[in-house]
Amino acid sequence: MPAADHWNDHYQQGKGFRPVAEAEVELLTEHLGPGTGRWALDLGCGTGEYAAALHGLGFTTTGVDFSEVAVATAQDRHQDRDGLDFQLVDVDRDGLGLLPTGGFDLITCRLFLPFADLVPTIAGARRLLVPGGQLLVTTPLAEHQRAGWESIGLRSASLDLLRSFGWAATVEYPLDDLLCLLLTTHPALQRTRR
Numbered sequence: 001m002p003a004a005d006h007w008n009d010h011y012q013q014g015k016g017f018r019p020v021a022e023a024e025v026e027l028l029t030e031h032l033g034p035g036t037g038r039w040a041l042d043l044g045c046g047t048g049e050y051a052a053a054l055h056g057l058g059f060t061t062t063g064v065d066f067s068e069v070a071v072a073t074a075q076d077r078h079q080d081r082d083g084l085d086f087q088l089v090d091v092d093r094d095g096l097g098l099l100p101t102g103g104f105d106l107i108t109c110r111l112f113l114p115f116a117d118l119v120p121t122i123a124g125a126r127r128l129l130v131p132g133g134q135l136l137v138t139t140p141l142a143e144h145q146r147a148g149w150e151s152i153g154l155r156s157a158s159l160d161l162l163r164s165f166g167w168a169a170t171v172e173y174p175l176d177d178l179l180c181l182l183l184t185t186h187p188a189l190q191r192t193r194r
């Protein structure tokens with residue numbers, strides 16, 4: 001797995017990754033519903049454009065990344081926005097335990113999950129979600145990458161593993177050459193009077 005310095009070098013050169021496309025924002029708008037009054041967490045947020053898009057939909061949003069350069073750039077670029085913040089977190093080393101358990105309606109992983117330890121990250125993310133909360137994974141597929149670049153995507157075995165975490169619903173949306181996987185946890189059990 002590339003260390004933080006690898007990513008720092010990339011961001012230090014002023015580079016980013018795939019810009020957030022209009023079609024991506026439309027997908028969020030259509031399938032997540034209004035963000036107002038809800039909390040979102042973007043894992044591996046880079047310089048914060050996707051987190052900013054979630055914030056634009058009304059979500060109070062936190063982005064986390066382990067690249068100091070990315071987090072500083074994100075803080076600088078989006079400093080004028082209330083309800084959008086960025087924190088330095090190494091998801092593999094520190095886990096997600098410092099974030100509020102059961103505190104998020106939505107957790108997103110855009111172009112991030114292939115670089116993380118899959119099972120602890122998903123288990124940690126689930127603990128942070130409210131009942132009925134959603135995890136949205138946007139990723140290239142390893143099998144569709146050219147030779148030598150497979151590691152930027154998730155393998156189909158990893159996708160199967162992701163789907164097998166006991167979600168109430170799993171829905172997939174293709175987005176150009178990316179896959180968006182929207183995974184919803186079970187809602188809290190309703191108490192009924194007899």
Ligand SMILES: C[S@@+](CC[C@H](N)C(=O)[O-])C[C@H]1O[C@@H](n2cnc3c(N)ncnc32)[C@H](O)[C@@H]1O
Pocket residue numbers: 004007016017018043044045046047050064065066067070089090091092093109110111112115116
């Ligand atoms: C391909 S970039 C994607 C950035 C951003 N999500 C985007 O869509 O532009 C992957 C990001 O994951 C971050 N990352 C990789 N491993 C991480 C870890 N263990 N903890 C936190 N962030 C990590 C990198 O620093 C980098 O910003």
